Amino acid sequence: MSDTVFHSQAAFVLHQQHYRESSLIIDALTQDLGRISLIAKGVRKPKSKTAGVLRPFAALSLSFVGKTELKTLTNVEIIGLPYELPGLALYCGFYVNELVCSFLHQYDPHPEVFQDYQECLIGLAQGESCEAALRVFELNLMDNIGYGVQLGYDSRHEKPIDPNKKYVCTKESGLVEDSGGQFSGTALQAMEQRRFDNHQVLSEAKMLMRTVIDSHLQGKQLKSRSVINNIVKRL
Known part of the structure; x- marks a missing residue:
């Protein structure tokens, strides 16, 4: 069975946790698929620019791929300004x-x-x-x-x-x-x-x-x- 590819899904990060040395496991709420789990490989490496984008309360566009429930993140973009929640x-x-x-x-x-x-x-x-x-x-x-x-x-x-x-x-x-x-x-x-x-x-x-x-x-x-x-x- 080939991987299923998802492009540019509107989403918000709900929760994230460290995975192995340099990755994250992310729970996200998407507009079309509901709640999903993703592995973001290598985003905790010092030169990674992705970790700063994968933040709570920011509207994101996520692309990912996979056959199992745990998909692999392939691209992320921030949409507009994050919601700043005071106090x-x-x-x-x-x-x-x-x-x-x-x-x-x-x-x-x-x-x-x-x-x-x-x-x-x-x-x-x-x-x-x-x-x-x-x-x-x-x-x-x-x-x-x-x-x-x-x-x-x-x-x-x-x-x-x-x-x-x-x-x-x-x-x-x-x-x-x-x-x-x-x-x-x-x-x-x-x-x-x-x-x-x-x-x-x-x-x-x-x-x-x-x-x-x-x-x-x-x-x-x-x-x-x-x-x-x-x-x-x-x-």
């Missing part, structure tokens, strides 16, 4: 990268996730609320991979979310009316419309998405989440 936004960017690595299967195309990822970086780079940018990305990601919560409907009682009621969220039934619930109908409606201009909505959205995400991680801990929490405590 806390940088760590939020790494959190988004870790989410994508945790939830997207390799070579499972999700062009909508690629678009949402780019829009999230734009928001973080432009100084928008980090909390709002993360909640929008989390909600969209869970929806796009089939783990989303039906924010507008109480499926157990078969009726729309009532802004005057409280709700709990269960993995089995989704949102269920409960007088002692953590989530208000008003906040849930705002989340469905991706409106995060209210502190209480942001607070409830954070609780909800942590519940949903953790239920699917099956005990896996997100390292970037701990880093962000420690930074926020010091602010």
Whole structure:
């Protein structure tokens, strides 16, 4: 079987690790192929110009080749200026990268996730609320991979979310009316419309998405989440 060749795939680097003496193993999110793994041979050699291009939060054009899941990088070009994420936004960017690595299967195309990822970086780079940018990305990601919560409907009682009621969220039934619930109908409606201009909505959205995400991680801990929490405590 001959190698499959891929030319000029729009991509972002999600994660990289050293491989042997001078190479890197790279996880990347591509527009057409989803999440992929590449070996970048020799890029850590002193005279290599490629290592400086293979950086997080830069829009790239990647070419690669191979028969197995681990392809070999053959060319990389940077497209425009990298997104500069200031302060806390940088760590939020790494959190988004870790989410994508945790939830997207390799070579499972999700062009909508690629678009949402780019829009999230734009928001973080432009100084928008980090909390709002993360909640929008989390909600969209869970929806796009089939783990989303039906924010507008109480499926157990078969009726729309009532802004005057409280709700709990269960993995089995989704949102269920409960007088002692953590989530208000008003906040849930705002989340469905991706409106995060209210502190209480942001607070409830954070609780909800942590519940949903953790239920699917099956005990896996997100390292970037701990880093962000420690930074926020010091602010």
